[in-house]
Structures are given as C-alpha cells and as structure tokens.
Amino acid sequence: MSTDIARMRNIGISAHIDSGKTTLTERILFYCKKIHKIHEVKGKDGVGATMDSMDLERERGITIASATTNVDWADHSINIIDTPGHVDFTIEVERSLRVLDSAILVLCSVGGVQSQTITVDRQLRRYNVPFIAFVNKLDRVGANPFKVRDQIAEKLGRNAILMQLPIGLESAFQGVVDLVTMKALYFDGPEGETIRVEAIPDELAAEAARAREEMLDAVSMFSDELMAAILEGRPTEDLIRAAVRKGVIVRKLVPVFVGSAYRNKGIQPLLDAVVQYLPNPSEVENRAIDLDREGAERVLADGPEAKTVALAFKLEDGAYGQLTYIRIYQGSLRKGDELVNTRSGQKIKVGRLVRMHADTMAEIATAGSGDIVALFGVECASGDTFCSPGLNLAMTAIYVPEPVISLAIEPVDKNAADRMAKALNRFTKEDPTFRTHVDPESSQTIIQGMGELHLDVYVERMKREYRAEVKTGMPQVAYREAISRKVDFDYTHKKQTGGAGQYARVIGRLEPLPKGAYEFSNEVKGGRIPREFIPSCDKGFRAVMKKGPLIGFPVTGIRVVLLDGQYHPIDSSDIAFQMAAQGAFRQVYAKARPQVLEPIMKVSVEGPTEYAGNVFATISQRRGTIVSSVEDGIFSRVDAEVPLSEMFGYSTVLRSLTQGKAEFTMEFLKYGRVPPHVAELLTEQHLEKQRKESQR
Amino acid sequence: MTLTVKEELIKRSPLRVLEKSISGGLGKGNIGVLASRKGVGKTACLVHIAADKLLQERHVIHVSYASRVDHIITWYEDIFKEIAKRPKMRSALDQFDELIRNRVIMNFKQDGTRTEQVLRSLEAMIVHANFRAETVIVDGLDFAPAGPEDLAKFKEFAGRLGLEVWFSASLRGEEPLFDELGIPNELKTCLGVIDVLISLQHHGDHVHFNLVQDHGRLAPKDLRLKLDPTTLLIAKDVRAR
Numbered sequence: 001m002s003t004d005i006a007r008m009r010n011i012g013i014s015a016h017i018d019s020g021k022t023t024l025t026e027r028i029l030f031y032c033k034k035i036h037k038i039h040e041v042k043g044k045d046g047v048g049a050t051m052d053s054m055d056l057e058r059e060r061g062i063t064i065a066s067a068t069t070n071v072d073w074a075d076h077s078i079n080i081i082d083t084p085g086h087v088d089f090t091i092e093v094e095r096s097l098r099v100l101d102s103a104i105l106v107l108c109s110v111g112g113v114q115s116q117t118i119t120v121d122r123q124l125r126r127y128n129v130p131f132i133a134f135v136n137k138l139d140r141v142g143a144n145p146f147k148v149r150d151q152i153a154e155k156l157g158r159n160a161i162l163m164q165l166p167i168g169l170e171s172a173f174q175g176v177v178d179l180v181t182m183k184a185l186y187f188d189g190p191e192g193e194t195i196r197v198e199a200i201p202d203e204l205a206a207e208a209a210r211a212r213e214e215m216l217d218a219v220s221m222f223s224d225e226l227m228a229a230i231l232e233g234r235p236t237e238d239l240i241r242a243a244v245r246k247g248v249i250v251r252k253l254v255p256v257f258v259g260s261a262y263r264n265k266g267i268q269p270l271l272d273a274v275v276q277y278l279p280n281p282s283e284v285e286n287r288a289i290d291l292d293r294e295g296a297e298r299v300l301a302d303g304p305e306a307k308t309v310a311l312a313f314k315l316e317d318g319a320y321g322q323l324t325y326i327r328i329y330q331g332s333l334r335k336g337d338e339l340v341n342t343r344s345g346q347k348i349k350v351g352r353l354v355r356m357h358a359d360t361m362a363e364i365a366t367a368g369s370g371d372i373v374a375l376f377g378v379e380c381a382s383g384d385t386f387c388s389p390g391l392n393l394a395m396t397a398i399y400v401p402e403p404v405i406s407l408a409i410e411p412v413d414k415n416a417a418d419r420m421a422k423a424l425n426r427f428t429k430e431d432p433t434f435r436t437h438v439d440p441e442s443s444q445t446i447i448q449g450m451g452e453l454h455l456d457v458y459v460e461r462m463k464r465e466y467r468a469e470v471k472t473g474m475p476q477v478a479y480r481e482a483i484s485r486k487v488d489f490d491y492t493h494k495k496q497t498g499g500a501g502q503y504a505r506v507i508g509r510l511e512p513l514p515k516g517a518y519e520f521s522n523e524v525k526g527g528r529i530p531r532e533f534i535p536s537c538d539k540g541f542r543a544v545m546k547k548g549p550l551i552g553f554p555v556t557g558i559r560v561v562l563l564d565g566q567y568h569p570i571d572s573s574d575i576a577f578q579m580a581a582q583g584a585f586r587q588v589y590a591k592a593r594p595q596v597l598e599p600i601m602k603v604s605v606e607g608p609t610e611y612a613g614n615v616f617a618t619i620s621q622r623r624g625t626i627v628s629s630v631e632d633g634i635f636s637r638v639d640a641e642v643p644l645s646e647m648f649g650y651s652t653v654l655r656s657l658t659q660g661k662a663e664f665t666m667e668f669l670k671y672g673r674v675p676p677h678v679a680e681l682l683t684e685q686h687l688e689k690q691r692k693e694s695q696r
Numbered sequence: 697m698t699l700t701v702k703e704e705l706i707k708r709s710p711l712r713v714l715e716k717s718i719s720g721g722l723g724k725g726n727i728g729v730l731a732s733r734k735g736v737g738k739t740a741c742l743v744h745i746a747a748d749k750l751l752q753e754r755h756v757i758h759v760s761y762a763s764r765v766d767h768i769i770t771w772y773e774d775i776f777k778e779i780a781k782r783p784k785m786r787s788a789l790d791q792f793d794e795l796i797r798n799r800v801i802m803n804f805k806q807d808g809t810r811t812e813q814v815l816r817s818l819e820a821m822i823v824h825a826n827f828r829a830e831t832v833i834v835d836g837l838d839f840a841p842a843g844p845e846d847l848a849k850f851k852e853f854a855g856r857l858g859l860e861v862w863f864s865a866s867l868r869g870e871e872p873l874f875d876e877l878g879i880p881n882e883l884k885t886c887l888g889v890i891d892v893l894i895s896l897q898h899h900g901d902h903v904h905f906n907l908v909q910d911h912g913r914l915a916p917k918d919l920r921l922k923l924d925p926t927t928l929l930i931a932k933d934v935r936a937r
Contacts (some may be wrong), residue, residue, distance in 0.1 A: 620827065629802045629821070
C-alpha cells in the first residue's frame with residue numbers, strides 16, 4: 001500500500017444509468033484482486049455486483065448510495081466512488097464529485113451521449129473535475145465508438161480524442177489497438193486476465209496510423225517538447241503520455257478508451273490510463289471557507305505536517321455500526337487525534353480508522369492528505385467539516401436544492417413506528433435532500449424529497465433495512481404562494497377583555513421579492529414602535545407566512561417594510577405585535593394579487609423518432625412546454641418544461657405509448673406560476689379541507 | 697386611444713417596413729427566403745422575425761439543422777434582452793418567460809433527414825401536440841440537394857396547415873452570385889416555388905436588404921433596412937443615398 005500522494009488517485013465513475021458502470025467497477029475490483037469472483041448486476045448467482053451493497057440496488061439493477069472502495073493498480077492506490085446514475089439521486093452524485101479529483105465518464109457505444117450524460121457532464125464542469133471517457137459495450141449490436149467520440153465533441157463540446165481503436169465490433173469485437181504503443185491488445189483467459197500483445201492486424205494498420213496522427217495532432221498542443229519530437233519524427237511514449245496527462249489535468253482534453261466490461265475486454269488499459277493520465281490529489285487545488293474571516297476562501301496546503309482539514313461526505317449504517325466516510329484535504333489523520341466539527345463545535349476523538357472496500361474493510365493506523373477513509377462512531381451530518389483544534393474552516397457548502405415533493409407515511413403498528421423513527425433519523429443525516437416532519441394538523445409524518453422515485457426508494461429501504469412497514473398517501477407537490485405587487489398595510493390589533501388588554505398598530509408595506517424567500521426591513525422612526533417589539537412583528541409575519549391564505553402552502557418571496565405604528569404603555573406586548581403583524585398580512589394579502597407557484601421540472605425524453613409525435617402529445621397534455629426536439633436519425637430527444645404535479649405516473653404512460661423504448665429523466669428547474677384554472681381548483685380543495693376540519 | 701409599450705414596440709418595429717414592402721406580409725401558405733453568403737446574418741434576421749411574432753403572442757416553430765440547440769436558445773434570450781433595452785421596455789423581459797413558451801425549436805440532422813420526415817415531425821407538433829404555429833422558420837436547410845421539389849413539399853404543407861414559412865439560403869457559388877436583376881444564380885430553379893425572395897448584401901460596413909421577388913412578381917427594390925452590426929437586429933436604414 002502506497003501512502004505517497006503522487007501515487008494516489010480519487011476517482012469517480014459517472015455515467016448514464018444503463019451504460020454498465022457497475023459491471024465496469026466489478027471488473028476493476030477483480031483485476032485489482034479485491035474480489036476473487038466476478039458477479040454480474042442482477043446476476044443469476046443471486047449475489048450481485050460487489051459495489052451494489054444495498055439489496056434494493058441489487059433488485060432494481062441500479063446504484064443508489066455510492067459506496068467507496070480502495071484498490072491498488074500498478075503500485076498506485078486508487079479510491080473509487082461508484083456514483084448513482086438516476087437524476088433523483090443527483091445529490092449523491094454531486095456530493096461524490098466534491099470529493100473526487102477526477103473521473104471516468106462511461107458511455108454506451110450504442111446509446112452514446114444521452115440526456116443523463118449531459119447532466120453528468122454539467123456536474124463535472126461545475127466541480128472542475130478532469131476526466132477520461134470509456135466507451136463501453138463494444139460487443140453490442142449497433143456499437144459505434146466513433147459516433148460516440150463525435151457526440152462527446154459535438155454535444156458536450158469536449159476535445160475528445162480516441163486513444164485506442166477497436167479490433168472488430170459487435171460479436172466480432174476482439175481487442176483494442178493502443179495508439180500510443182501501436183500494438184494490438186487481446187484479453188485472454190476465462191476472465192480476460194491475460195493480456196496478449198501483438199502487432200496490429202494488417203487490415204487495421206492504415207486506419208491505426210491515421211488515428212494515431214489525429215491523436216498526436218491534438219495532444220501535441222499541450223507540449224512543445226512533443227511537438228518538436230513529432231517534427232523530428234520520433235515522438236516517445238513518455239512524451240505522448242506526459243502531454244495527454246497535461247491536457248487532461250487542465251481539462252482541455254478528453255482521451256477516449258474503448259472496450260466491453262461485460263466481455264472482460266479493455267479494462268486493464270483503462271486502469272493504466274487512470275494512473276497515467278488522471279491527477280493525484282496534490283495536483284488539484286482545494287479551497288476551504290474560513291469561518292473566522294467572514295467566509296473568505298483559502299487554498300489548502302498539502303503535506304502531512306499541515307493541520308488537518310477533512311470533510312464528512314457520506315454516512316452509512318451497516319453491519320459494523322455507523323460509518324462516516326471522510327476525505328482528508330490537508331494534514332493527516334491518526335488514531336487518537338482530536339478534531340473539531342466546525343459546524344457544531346463538537347470535539348471528537350478519532351477511534352477506529354478504516355479503508356473501505358464496498359462491504360469489507362481494512363483497519364489502518366494513519367491516513368494522509370488526499371486520502372478517502374472511514375471513521376467509526378462519530379456523530380455528525382454529511383457535509384460537516386472536521387479540523388484540528390485552532391482551525392475554523394468549512395469545505396465549500398455543497399449546494400442543496402429544496403425538496404419539491406412530499407408524501408405522508410404512517411407506520412402500520414407500534415413496532416414499525418419505532419423503527420420508522422430510527423430509519424428517518426438515519427436517512428435525513430445521510431441525505432440532505434431528504435427531509436421529514438410531523439404535520440401539526442394531521443399529526444401525520446411527512447417525508448419530502450426530489451422526486452417520486454427518490455421517496456419510493458426510502459420507503460423501500462425502511463421496509464428492508466429497518467423492517468418498518470409503512471402505509472403511504474398520495475404524493476403531494478410542494479406548492480408555494482407569492483404576491484405579485486406592492487401593497488400598503490395599516491392594522492390595529494385591539495382587545496379588551498377585562499384586565500390587561502392587547503393593543504398594537506403596524507403600518508408599512510409588502511413587496512414582492514422575486515429572488516429570495518423573506519426579508520424584513522425595519523424603517524420605524526422615533527420609537528413609534530418600541531425596539532423590543534420590532535422582532536415580535538418580524539416573528540408575526542414569519543408565522544403567518546408558513547401557511548398562505550390561498551391554498552395553505554408557504555408564502556415566499558416577500559419583503560416586509562415596517563414604517564410606522566403605535567403602542568400602548570400597558571396594553572402592548574410581544575404577543576400583541578405578533579397578532580398585529582398577522583392581522584395586517586391577512587387583511588391586505590388578497591390585494592397584493594397573490595399567485596400560486598408550482599415546481600416546474602426539466603424533462604428530457606429520449607427514444608426512437610417514430611414515437612416523437614406521441615411524446616409531444618404527452619407533454620402538451622401535461623401543461624408542458626416543449627423547448628426543443630432534436631432528431632438524430634432514428635433517435636430523438638425532446639426537452640421540455642413540465643409541472644411536477646402533472647408528472648405522476650408518467651413513466652408508466654411513456655412505457656405503454658412507446659412499447660418501453662423511450663425513457664425520460666427529470667430534475668427540478670424552477671418555480672412557475674400556476675395557471676388560473678388550476679389555481680382555482682387548488683383554492684377550492686383547500687377551502688373544502690378547511691371546512692371539513694372545522695366540522696370535526 | 698393610447699397604445700401599451702408593447703403595442704408601440706410592435707407598431708414601430710422595422711419589420712413593419714418589411715411587411716409594407718411585401719404587400720402586407722408573407723401570408724399563409726407562402727414561402728419566403730432570405731439569401732446571402734454564409735455569415736452575413738441570415739440567422740439573426742430569422743430570429744428577429746420569430747421574436748417579432750412571439751411579441752405578438754403568436755406561435756413559432758424554429759427548425760434548425762445545427763449540431764446543437766443551446767446557442768439558438770441563447771440567441772432568443774439575447775434578442776429579447778436587446779429589445780428590452782429600449783426605453784420603457786423592461787417589462788418585455790418579464791414577459792419573456794411567457795412569450796418564449798410559444799416557441800419550439802426542432803432540430804434535425806442535415807445529412808440523411810428527408811424533408812418528408814421533417815414535415816411529419818412538424819405535423820406531429822402542430823396537430824398531435826396542438827401547438828398552434830402560424831410561422832415556421834427554417835434555418836440552415838441545404839438548398840443544393842433540397843432543390844425545388846423539397847421546397848414545393850414545404851409549400852404544399854404550408855398551404856394545408858395555414859403557415860407562413862421563412863427560409864434562409866446560403867449561397868456558395870463563385871462570384872457573381874446574382875444576375876443583373878439581383879436574382880441569386882443558385883436559386884433560379886426555385887423561383888417558381890418562392891413567394892418572397894430577399895437578398896442580404898454587404899454595402900461597405902453595412903448589410904442591406906434587397907427585395908428580389910414579391911409574391912411571384914420580380915420587383916427589385918432596396919428595402920431601406922439594414923442589419924445593425926452591434927445588436928444584430930434588423931433596423932431602418934435612414935441614410936440618404
């Protein structure tokens with residue numbers, strides 16, 4: 001095991017859902033001798049791929065929670081994070097990307113660049129992650145790595161260069177030509193473990209020469225030395241590799257490798273590429289927020305002698321108790337070290353320190369900067385930063401979107417209730433986009449998240465991992481209310497019921513605040529409202545905005561300007577001013593032209609062109625707006641904006657309309673105004689609900 | 697009667713000048729073509745024509761043969777921003793979200809997409825998805841392989857669905873591109889199908905618009921319009937000449 005930072009890689013494997021990345025990861029583990037037998041995703045042997053450690057993932061053939069694992073290849077230590085492919089779990093992908101230094105982008109040689117790939121590419125861009133591309137499934141009918149390379153260039157706008165050529169395609173796929181060494185590589189043995197190096201087959205010689213020239217042309221842009229060597233006609237392998245590496249690290253070059261993980265072909269050269277071309281942790285600049293200096297950014301140092309800075313990026317509850325995955329950004333970590341959680345201020349002592357391999361682990365005594373390890377028995381939330389005492393830094397706050405959908409859940413019995421509470425406690429710590437609360441009116445437990453599937457998975461996990469059987473209600477969209485114009489208020493709250501009365505008067509205005517949730521601005525002069533009651537007004541407005549008068553959803557995007565008021569030396573109180581604020585709000589709200597807002601999703605549907613007309617129709621029936629349709633021969637993609645409330649059950653509809661040949665992805669885009677007829681319906685429903693409640 | 701800012705903007709648009717010169721507009725069932733060398737600004741003109749329709753709350757389909765659609769989306773955003781820069785037109789930008797819902801971009805691969813397929817998809821959009829387009833703009837169709845037959849199919853389609861269709865045509869041949877009447881040599885075979893033909897030509901540092909054919913009538917005429925080089929909007933050309 002190497003602890004030399006130059007021999008360390010933290011990589012992610014990012015891809016479209018069906019491109020076969022779990023299969024690829026499985027092969028990587030096998031060739032790195034981490035596992036001794038290859039299991040397939042949804043394997044017949046009932047074991048399933050090693051990285052999919054959750055039962056549910058095994059069953060659905062998808063990866064949900066990313067497990068971290070460590071492998072050794074060519075005397076390098078590689079930490080791999082298997083990232084989920086479904087957009088509903090994007091927070092997991094984003095959190096992984098924060099922690100990684102580089103990635104392998106896996107593409108299917110038949111499907112090529114799909115909308116999910118574009119999403120992943122955008123994420124890689126946002127976190128400045130350099131990557132190499134692997135075009136998988138060359139054994140499939142219709143495989144065309146050249147087309148995929150062109151798509152990476154055109155659709156992703158990346159400088160994609162083939163580093164290998166396939167020898168044969170589809171069922172005739174045999175091996176690859178390495179354009180750096182100009183040798184043909186074949187993968188022999190039952191599991192492709194023996195590499196046979198031969199001369200390039202004659203029929204491929206001309207094509208290989210041409211492809212190499214193209215590759216050298218692109219790569220030489222990154223090295224004058226290589227350019228000179230090419231002019232002299234003697235470019236060395238080392239010079240080429242150094243130039244590729246440089247291009248990758250500055251994110252100006254995407255070398256493309258090819259193979260078939262399922263057929264055990266092309267994996268070892270890909271591992272070589274990880275070591276040769278992807279950066280080590282010291283080659284990536286990391287920044288932290290200095291909490292003592294008003295959030296100024298600060299570049300972290302490398303070297304083991306610096307003070308420790310580490311980020312907890314994932315929590316897991318497993319067979320071995322609670323595990324906290326952390327990435328060390330600065331300094332080192334030793335058993336017995338004392339660290340401070342800079343969010344909570346809590347001190348912790350490093351107990352057991354382990355290196356993870358999906359389901360098994362190895363205990364270690366120390367870990368250095370750049371490494372990814374796991375801690376036992378640490379109380380924290382994911383996203384927390386740990387520092388040596390004396391430092392007060394936070395790794396950049398990971399952007400957490402607001403949940404857009406909620407679901408009422410009810411445990412079937414007392415036992416289930418206890419287990420459910422335990423499960424919810426765990427899930428909310430693990431996943432910041434998953435939230436839960438108890439509705440004070442219905443006393444129901446509400447869970448909130450980023451999509452139908454997102455919540456489905458947690459309900460399933462409750463059953464499987466915690467044996468908490470729950471009944472679920474109908475999914476509910478998180479609507480909002482907002483005002484659309486300025487309105488003045490002047491309201492007096494007066495009550496005389498014998499003894500001390502209540503008196504408070506507030507004057508001011510409400511303004512729409514399009515880019516914000518709530519602002520309170522105190523412009524009262526001359527003590528017309530005593531200073532101690534100003535916060536009471538603020539509190540009153542906040543309280544009344546939690547449930548909007550229109551449909552009972554939170555009111556957002558309001559600026560309250562308090563200008564004037566009146567008080568009574570005896571009858572005014574905290575509660576009187578709170579009541580006055582609430583009364584003022586209710587009185588003028590209707591005049592401010594309130595609107596109902598709903599989450600609008602960005603929806604991408606991909607499938608054969610023959611079904612495009614059907615897809616158009618489904619979007620328009622759902623109050624959607626088609627932004628664009630792109631027809632690329634037999635395949636087409638429709639990008640649209642559709643209200644979330646109309647998307648329930650869409651997958652079933654789409655499947656039956658297209659014989660299962662089309663698929664879609666969806667992610668939250670923005671809040672948009674609900675059309676009047678829908679708003680009316682929601683208002684009626686709200687009134688109906690209120691009537692029923694008051695009758696009870 | 698006072699006009700709203702938007703109505704004022706529509707009324708004063710240089711595109712009204714264009715419409716006046718072509719007997720009140722292109723009209724349903726008709727084919728209009730903007731012809732020039734590559735890079736003169738045809739796409740900008742088409743987007744301006746589309747934006748003008750959107751401002752009037754009409755539906756537009758933008759057909760393109762480019763490799764990506766994101767830059768087309770940006771183009772529309774920019775043009776609305778540019779329009780909103782005019783005095784009192786800030787509210788136009790607030791309406792952008794609403795107006796842009798009436799535009800669909802349909803992108804096709806240049807090689808191997810047959811006109812029949814393009815028309816099938818357009819029909820699906822207009823009929824199945826109930827997208828009530830009145831104007832279709834077709835940017836980047838290669839006229840060399842397409843020729844009069846494909847244009848005739850578009851015309852038949854436009855007539856059947858009551859659309860007006862604006863095309864851009866890139867002229868590629870050797871100089872001279874135009875004959876003595878100003879007709880692009882490459883488009884001569886298509887003249888019978890084209891209703892309105894306008895050529896864009898550099899004159900010094902400006903791009904000028906010349907009307908070549910107006911609803912089947914050869915009528916060479918300087919339209920007194922130019923392409924503003926900074927905003928890439930069509931503008932009135934007020935210089936004396």
